């Protein structure tokens with residue numbers, strides 16, 4: 001068990017190092033020398049003041065040897081310094097991320113957990129009832145094939161623009177002051193519904209199909225056959241099948257995280273929702289590379305941490321990892 | 331006492347029905363261990379499964395099965411359920427993976443017993459006693475299947491399958507995945523369980539004729555969905571009457587070597603397709619003794635006491 | 651995603667085997683429906699641009715027109731022909747899907763074959779690499795990479811998508827290779843002293859060809875989806891139009907508020923249909939290749 005977790009930890013550590021290195025290397029080694037291009041462009045911009053230009057030079061430590069630049073990068077990272085935003089100079093990127101994060105988490109966590117739970121239930125039911133299966137399966141494939149942003153666009157168009165039931169944009173009513181009042185909270189929830197629903201639905205399809213297939217696979221497995229040959233009732237066999245089918249779905253949760261985060265980013269863009277996705281979009285539109293890189297690192301850390309949590313949960317629920325004879329379960 | 335008459339089981343496939351069991355009749359007496367042998371794909375497992383639980387694609391076409399004078403409703407999954415485990419039981423071909431990997435073995439057994447309306451705690455002492463007979467400590471009940479070796483799992487499955495003293499036990503390839511030492515133990519255990527009266531009759535499916543020679547009272551040879559020959563073990567080994575049996579034995583350097591895989595070196599050709607099996611004797615294409623009459627199907631008849639054969643030339647052989 | 655890839659057992663490809671597969675393939679409704687939808691869009695991507703009467707990116711039409719005889723899919727807020735954008739975008743999607751899918755398949759096969767066949771330290775190292783790329787949120791990586799590329803073409807986009815999306819395929823192929831390596835015919839080839847490459851491409855790959863086809867199909871669909879997402883965030887090709895860019899332009903320019911559905915419905919619908927048809931085809935293929943699923 002400890003070996004299992006240790007192996008995972010090593011992988012995550014390695015992943016983190018690789019990710020940080022990529023983050024450091026891309027602006028420096030990309031063809032076309034993006035940093036030079038940027039520096040000269042900023043210097044030419046009429047509203048770019050000298051402070052911005054010199055900050056830019058200093059941030060990249062361009063006057064120092066590469067290995068020093070690399071070490072500085074790490075050291076800044078450990079001090080929680082992700083640089084300063086260019087578009088909102090001199091606001092630190094961490095501040096911007098901190099502002100956007102609650103919105104993204106508020107979308108992500110409920111939609112991931114709920115879609116996982118509901119999807120598994122629907123999939124398990126579908127594996128049992130032919131009639132339900134015939135509708136769940138095509139619908140599930142349709143949903144997983146849908147780009148996140150498109151479902152968001154459709155919901156916004158039909159429920160927001162055409163029917164006018166829900167607001168089309170923003171995290172809360174812009175005429176309200178951001179404070180902890182009931183009106184404000186209500187407005188937050190009201191604006192949250194559509195982006196949440198579209199994220200939830202796209203993710204739901206995949207879980208439902210995965211669970212259905214896993215249960216059918218489990219029901220054909222040897223232990224299920226043996227139990228049925230010994231006259232065990234369906235109830236018991238299904239109970240085992242469901243439990244065992246859940247296990248790969250837990251690891252699946254970790255594997256899908258990255259994709260769902262991507263989905264959340266674009267969904268936010270559709271709804272002008274003030275989370276990380278919106279931040280990234282403005283970063284891209286304003287060529288604010290510190291923001292983009294900051295969000296990148298932030299997502300990496302978040303996904304790795306989430307993976308670690310999933311692993312710990314997995315060790316608790318799957319005895320095979322605890323015995324230590326575990327093969328390749330992840 | 332098991333009596334099977336004219337049992338027909340087909341597999342439904344898109345290409346048509348695979349006639350895996352095409353009218354087989356035989357009996358297994360009380361206290362008898364009957365070995366069941368034949369090339370891969372001849373229908374041994376199908377026969378074994380048919381007696382306890384038809385899989386989804388298995389179609390009951392006809393025939394009757396009676397156990398201890400009572401007719402078994404093998405075609406009716408629900409009606410069959412009360413007989414399973416209590417009257418008929420199986421040690422499946424896949425015993426290595428027959429236990430739920432995520433449950434402790436003891437708990438799984440308790441849950442199974444409870445689901446059958448029995449109390450795990452009352453049966454626990456007997457369970458532990460029988461595990462001990464096979465050299466397993468009660469500790470295994472607190473373990474997960476992955477913590478046991480293959481042979482240990484096999485033995486646990488054997489004890490569990492026979493816990494309710496069934497009249498009939500089907501043991502499908504119980505030794506083939508084991509090392510020689512474990513094979514001996516498991517084979518010995520089968521006899522031991524019969525001797526102690528835990529099981530009345532047994533059908534032991536295997537490719538390993540050596541094991542059969544040691545433990546079986548009689549041997550039934552199948553070929554392409556039909557019975558070829560049934561006789562007491564000694565008769566099969568020393569005076570087989572069916573050309574197929576002779577080739578099966580003759581193709582082995584000596585009794586005791588396993589035949590397996592698709593082709594037997596001594597017998598040319600392959601068994602016929604069971605999708606549309608040929609009329610007449612199914613062994614005709616490969617039989618060195620085939621003659622004109624073999625286009626008709628030979629009946630499975632008794633040529634001596636307890637010795638049945640399906641071959642037009644069987645009598646001549648038995649004498650020669 | 652792995653659970654959608656099937657479990658077709660590898661069996662030596664024989665002539666009768668091929669006929670049989672064709673027989674079942676032509677009778678599998680999932681495969682036929684999926685292939686039909688896919689072909690419709692593929693033909694649209696190939697021939698559509700020839701039918702288009704306008705250039706995709708020129709502003710030569712009246713702005714904001716709903717679909718009409720002159721502009722089949724209507725026009726954008728700036729007076730571009732949506733139909734023309736759509737068919738050119740389709741083409742981009744297929745190109746990215748194919749190139750990205752091939753890149754990922756090649757890497758996945760290389761890593762999977764060698765890790766599974768060689769085992770030992772090669773396996774350890776490749777496995778570590780696979781795991782690292784697997785847990786990195788690839789979308790985030792693509793984000794930084796694309797952001798720093800000032801000129802982006804379809805090819806670069808496809809290549810980066812391929813470079814980040816191979817791990818699950820490598821894993822699946824590794825597992826299959828692993829089980830094949832222990833089979834007789836591979837052992838024979840090994841004893842005969844054939845080279846690793848010959849054994850992999852002569853013995854192992856042909857025996858899991860059905861599996862490789864299905865893996866490629868999923869990678870293809872995945873690449874299309876990822877590309878659409880990147881494009882939508884504004885990191886798509888800078889020199890051409892794509893379905894994701896169409897959605898981006900429409901949302902950025904208030905098509906939602908203005909109810910200009912003809913601008914954003916076709917691109918999303920096309921992506922959903924193409925990717926969905928690929929998934930459904932994959933399920934059908936699994937049934938065709940896997941006798942266990944094939945029987946009633």
Ligand SMILES: Nc1ncnc2c1ncn2[C@@H]1O[C@H](COP(=O)(O)OP(=O)(O)OP(=O)(O)O)[C@@H](O)[C@H]1O
Pocket residue numbers: 341342343348350368369370371372373374375376377387604945
């Ligand atoms: N699920 C199935 N669908 C279709 N045909 C099947 C199925 N299972 C078995 N068969 C066919 O039925 C025949 C008998 O199979 P069976 O498993 O009983 O053989 P067996 O004698 O047990 O072989 P082995 O020694 O390999 O275990 C074979 O020809 C096989 O191809």
Ligand code: SF4
Pocket residue numbers: 572573574611612613614615617618619620621624628640641642643644
């Ligand atoms: S009946 Fe004829 S073909 Fe069949 S085994 Fe006897 S001799 Fe051979």
Ligand SMILES: [Mg+2]
Pocket residue numbers: 374375376423
């Ligand atoms: Mg068998």
